[in-house]
């Protein structure tokens with residue numbers, strides 16, 4: 420049986436008591452890549468933050484690595500091996516690449532650092548560069564490298580492709596898939612690049628107005644583009660029609 424490491428059951432969450440996502444069900448196994456897709460405002464980041472324990476669920480249950488996710492103890496979640504790379508990458512712009520590695524050293528030994536640098540050799544050459552002078556792709560590599568130093572069992576990445584050149588995204592997304600397979604990490608991606616995300620994912624779900632409007636294996640979703648587009652754009656279209664009717 421697949422080693423399920425993350426589950427959401429009827430998960431509802433949002434802000435100031437108002438639900439932004441409702442009734443999300445999800446399971447992710449070790450080594451699997453699952454993408455959360457959907458148009459702007461659909462609820463992707465809210466879902467990811469709730470899965471990571473950074474936002475409280477208003478209803479339902481989230482379980483990670485066999486225990487309920489507890490938003491009141493984010494450090495405990497991190498220690499248990501859950502890492503989120505936020506869409507702003509969570510780096511310090513005036514610190515160097517080496518500083519970021521040093522900061523993470525309490526959780527990483529030298530051998531782990533070598534392994535991570537093998538995956539992103541560009542970072543080895545950029546050790547003394549401050550983050551503010553790195554390209555977007557290099558910053559993204561660093562953000563993921565810092566997360567990997569902690570040997571995560573669940574890695575969540577929010578909009579990895581944000582601000583990156585398409586060619587860089589085409590390199591980085593397969594690197595994430597390889598990571599999941601090689602290190603048996605469960606990966607949850609929030610992505611706007613639907614085709615590229617599906618190309619590296621095992622499964623995906625599409626959110627519309629905070630609800631799951633379509634889900635399936637990446638192969639199934641790619642094989643039925645009409646259905647995928649209807650799910651993806653349907654919510655936005657109906658919203659535009661309502662606006663025009665006013």
Ligand SMILES: Nc1ncnc2c1ncn2[C@@H]1O[C@H](COP(=O)(O)OP(=O)(O)OP(=O)(O)O)[C@@H](O)[C@H]1O
Nearest residue numbers: 434435439440457458459460461462463464465466
């Ligand atoms: N801090 C917040 N306070 C109140 N409402 C919020 C907050 N963050 C997001 N929202 C609202 O929750 C809904 C879902 O937002 P969310 O950021 O999860 O969507 P998304 O799918 O990630 O969007 P995008 O692709 O544009 O980043 C939106 O209506 C948004 O306005």
